[in-house]
Amino acid sequence: MEERGLYGLQIDADLQGVAPQHIVAFFRQLDQCVKQDDPSTWLTDQIVRRHMQWVSVAQTPYRPNTDDDAPLDDLTQKKAAVRKTYAGTLSSIKEIAGKLATNQRVGMRNSVRLVQKMVDIITEDETLFLGISTIRIYDDYTYTHSLNVAILAMCLGKHIGLNRLMLERLGLCGLFHDLGKVAIPRELLNKQGSLNEDEYAVLKTHSMHSARLILRLKSKDDRKSKILVPPFEHHMGYDHSGYPKVLTGPKISLFGRILTIVDVYDAITSPRIYRKNALSPDKAIAQMATQSGTHFDPILFKVFVGMMGVYPVGTLVKLDSGELGIVKQSSKRTGRSRPIVQCIIRDDDQSYSKGAVVDLADRDDATGEYFHNIIATMHPSTIGVQAAAFLL
Numbered sequence: 001m002e003e004r005g006l007y008g009l010q011i012d013a014d015l016q017g018v019a020p021q022h023i024v025a026f027f028r029q030l031d032q033c034v035k036q037d038d039p040s041t042w043l044t045d046q047i048v049r050r051h052m053q054w055v056s057v058a059q060t061p062y063r064p065n066t067d068d069d070a071p072l073d074d075l076t077q078k079k080a081a082v083r084k085t086y087a088g089t090l091s092s093i094k095e096i097a098g099k100l101a102t103n104q105r106v107g108m109r110n111s112v113r114l115v116q117k118m119v120d121i122i123t124e125d126e127t128l129f130l131g132i133s134t135i136r137i138y139d140d141y142t143y144t145h146s147l148n149v150a151i152l153a154m155c156l157g158k159h160i161g162l163n164r165l166m167l168e169r170l171g172l173c174g175l176f177h178d179l180g181k182v183a184i185p186r187e188l189l190n191k192q193g194s195l196n197e198d199e200y201a202v203l204k205t206h207s208m209h210s211a212r213l214i215l216r217l218k219s220k221d222d223r224k225s226k227i228l229v230p231p232f233e234h235h236m237g238y239d240h241s242g243y244p245k246v247l248t249g250p251k252i253s254l255f256g257r258i259l260t261i262v263d264v265y266d267a268i269t270s271p272r273i274y275r276k277n278a279l280s281p282d283k284a285i286a287q288m289a290t291q292s293g294t295h296f297d298p299i300l301f302k303v304f305v306g307m308m309g310v311y312p313v314g315t316l317v318k319l320d321s322g323e324l325g326i327v328k329q330s331s332k333r334t335g336r337s338r339p340i341v342q343c344i345i346r347d348d349d350q351s352y353s354k355g356a357v358v359d360l361a362d363r364d365d366a367t368g369e370y371f372h373n374i375i376a377t378m379h380p381s382t383i384g385v386q387a388a389a390f391l392l
Helices: 020-035 039-049 075-101 109-124 127-132 138-159 164-176 179-183 197-203 206-216 221-225 229-233 254-268 281-289 298-308 387-391
Strands: 009-011 055-057 316-319 324-331 335-346 352-359 374-378
Touching (some): 020 039, 039 055, 075 138, 075 164, 109 127, 109 138, 109 164, 164 229, 164 254, 179 206, 281 374, 335 387
Antiparallel strands (some): 009 055, 316 324
């Protein structure tokens, strides 16, 4: 099982109704799956195709209570797992991009395994991954952007009811959607100021390069074919007003429409060389709303807004008390309209540390008035902080 990367199997105790040859057939598949790029997903597909309802592949690992791998029901351990998975996935996409840039062959097995881990946590509780997706690394934008897009896409996919296998595929689409930027000259990607017409034409080829490079990954054709189209589509736009231009063809795929939304959101909330002042998350959503129904699928965008809330996780807010805080999560009483805020305190060395956690849904029992209200929103970069540092 360990050799095949499988967490375990769940087998119905009552096998009397299962033909012996079907049981033998299953174990043949179990034997063969070790040769596959992703044994767990391949074996699950075989079980579904052959209607083997009596057996299933366990989707979460057994975690013994040890110091290195403690149960994830403890918040501290969950945060540690999120940080570790984020760092591992970031390293994975860097390795893939680096090898492709030097014309080396590289597989995607490690990326698949890490995306599966992210799905494990996101399906249970997406809050921590929404928090870590606020990471903005100025000099490492392409890779953190790709990972953040993958996370936001999987969270949105969860909200529209996608199953686990679909979430994994969507996560891989997000992770690889900008892979084609390794084919774009670095000086063009990092150019300060506006691109001229010829330079912009070169930049617009990156989505086609993404599809081309996905085909070069060492993996089964079946797996690559299922994650190929959305990265190609992610700049096309719901109304086909973007790029690449296609003369005819079907509507943008579901995954392509999801990537379009989360790609733009993460991009405009990230400081860049040519744009030092990024939009705060709430202002980004307000700006994107003007393109709902044109560039963005209006139904998916509505779900995205509901997921992120009026004040998305990671928004820097100023309270009427004069305190600053980072939006941490929604309140169970008022949802995302009056969220829970992690206050931050400016220290003597001009850095910031954690203060009290404030639930903006709290109010005075006598007067009914809220104790705290938001009077302004900003991007955390305006005071030189990373929101994720205070959330995880």
